[in-house]
Amino acid sequence: MSEDKNRYGQTTGHVWDETLAELTNPPPKWWMLGLHASWILVVLYTLYYPSWPLVHSHFKGFAGWTAIGEFKKDMKEVQDVRAKYEDKLPGMSAAAILADNELKNYVVRSAKVLFGDNCAACHGSGGAGNPGFPALVDDDWLYGGTIDNIQQTITNGRKGMMPKMGGNQLTDEEIDKLANAIVGGTITKEPLFAAKGCIGCHGPDGKGMAALGSANLTDKIWRFKAQDQLASVKTTIKHGVNDPSDPNTRKAEMPSWKDRLTDTQIKKLAVYVHEFGGGK
Numbered sequence: 001m002s003e004d005k006n007r008y009g010q011t012t013g014h015v016w017d018e019t020l021a022e023l024t025n026p027p028p029k030w031w032m033l034g035l036h037a038s039w040i041l042v043v044l045y046t047l048y049y050p051s052w053p054l055v056h057s058h059f060k061g062f063a064g065w066t067a068i069g070e071f072k073k074d075m076k077e078v079q080d081v082r083a084k085y086e087d088k089l090p091g092m093s094a095a096a097i098l099a100d101n102e103l104k105n106y107v108v109r110s111a112k113v114l115f116g117d118n119c120a121a122c123h124g125s126g127g128a129g130n131p132g133f134p135a136l137v138d139d140d141w142l143y144g145g146t147i148d149n150i151q152q153t154i155t156n157g158r159k160g161m162m163p164k165m166g167g168n169q170l171t172d173e174e175i176d177k178l179a180n181a182i183v184g185g186t187i188t189k190e191p192l193f194a195a196k197g198c199i200g201c202h203g204p205d206g207k208g209m210a211a212l213g214s215a216n217l218t219d220k221i222w223r224f225k226a227q228d229q230l231a232s233v234k235t236t237i238k239h240g241v242n243d244p245s246d247p248n249t250r251k252a253e254m255p256s257w258k259d260r261l262t263d264t265q266i267k268k269l270a271v272y273v274h275e276f277g278g279g280k
């Protein structure tokens with residue numbers, strides 16, 4: 001079949017259009033080596049790892065590798081790292097945890113989920129605050145920002161109490177004057193502030209008292225923040241906060257967590273909230 005040969009090598013004998021022929025040259029050597037290497041690799045791989053399906057099970061592979069085994073090994077590594085810290089926490093105060101940098105970093109990382117599950121619904125993600133619920137990231141505290149204050153707040157809960165001042169206590173004009181002075185930042189210069197007994201809870205300097213949770217009225221960080229802040233302040237003065245005698249009173253209650261979270265979880269959260277940046 002010498003006419004099957006053309007100047008490029010052996011052809012299959014198919015010729016089209018007089019000069020167009022199909023050659024039978026073997027593929028290059030490197031290509032053949034690659035082909036054989038790849039199937040050898042497949043065979044070795046399926047022998048090493050679990051692979052072929054059998055009637056009731058599958059071939060387990062000579063390496064003894066399982067996905068669940070690898071998972072357990074990884075989990076154990078994580079738990080070993082955690083145990084190193086977790087074992088210390090029950091015996092330490094929140095303040096002591098805060099003072100230990102490595103431990104503090106661990107706690108802040110591990111409390112993130114706790115905060116998301118238990119606190120973020122009211123205080124916003126990352127403690128940014130929500131209408132009616134105080135922000136925890138600022139440096140303004142109703143009940144004090146020391147680690148002990150914060151731990152107390154979470155453990156026992158808080159419920160601020162301000163009696164309604166509308167009705168017999170203050171006329172609408174007096175409420176107007178007080179509210180304008182508060183929003184304008186001049187409350188300590190307003191004579192009614194002392195005359196009507198506000199200073200008994202908010203202090204002569206108007207900065208509030210941590211023991212009562214009475215808000216700071218001079219810093220323009222609002223506990224009851226609103227679009228119309230003047231109207232909001234008037235409402236608070238008129239109806240008070242958690243005053244059971246006034247159906248329009250503001251409701252403000254931080255629930256207690258001592259029956260819902262462990263001591264260690266509360267300590268973790270106290271450190272976490274403190275480290276938002278607002279803690280003192």
Ligand code: HEC
Nearest residue numbers: 118119122140141142143144153158159160252253254269
């Ligand atoms: C049901 C809503 C709600 C949930 C859930 C909640 N809080 Fe509160 N929290 C409040 C309210 C309301 C206040 C303000 C109380 C007041 O005004 O007297 C508050 C106050 C606080 C304060 C005091 C802030 C200050 O300025 O002194 C801290 C700290 C705090 N919460 C932390 C937490 C942590 C941590 C969690 C999760 C374990 C949590 N809260 C869950 C409603 C909530």
Ligand code: HEC
Nearest residue numbers: 160161162178198201213214215222223224233236241252
């Ligand atoms: C018995 C104590 C008490 C007295 C008296 C009192 N307050 Fe308050 N006041 C509080 C407390 C506590 C809060 C914070 C409540 C909370 O958030 O739980 C508060 C909150 C406020 C707020 C809300 C501030 C904000 O950031 O939104 C205003 C405004 C206010 N008081 C004004 C007054 C004025 C004006 C008077 C006097 C006419 C007065 N209060 C008298 C305890 C008192």
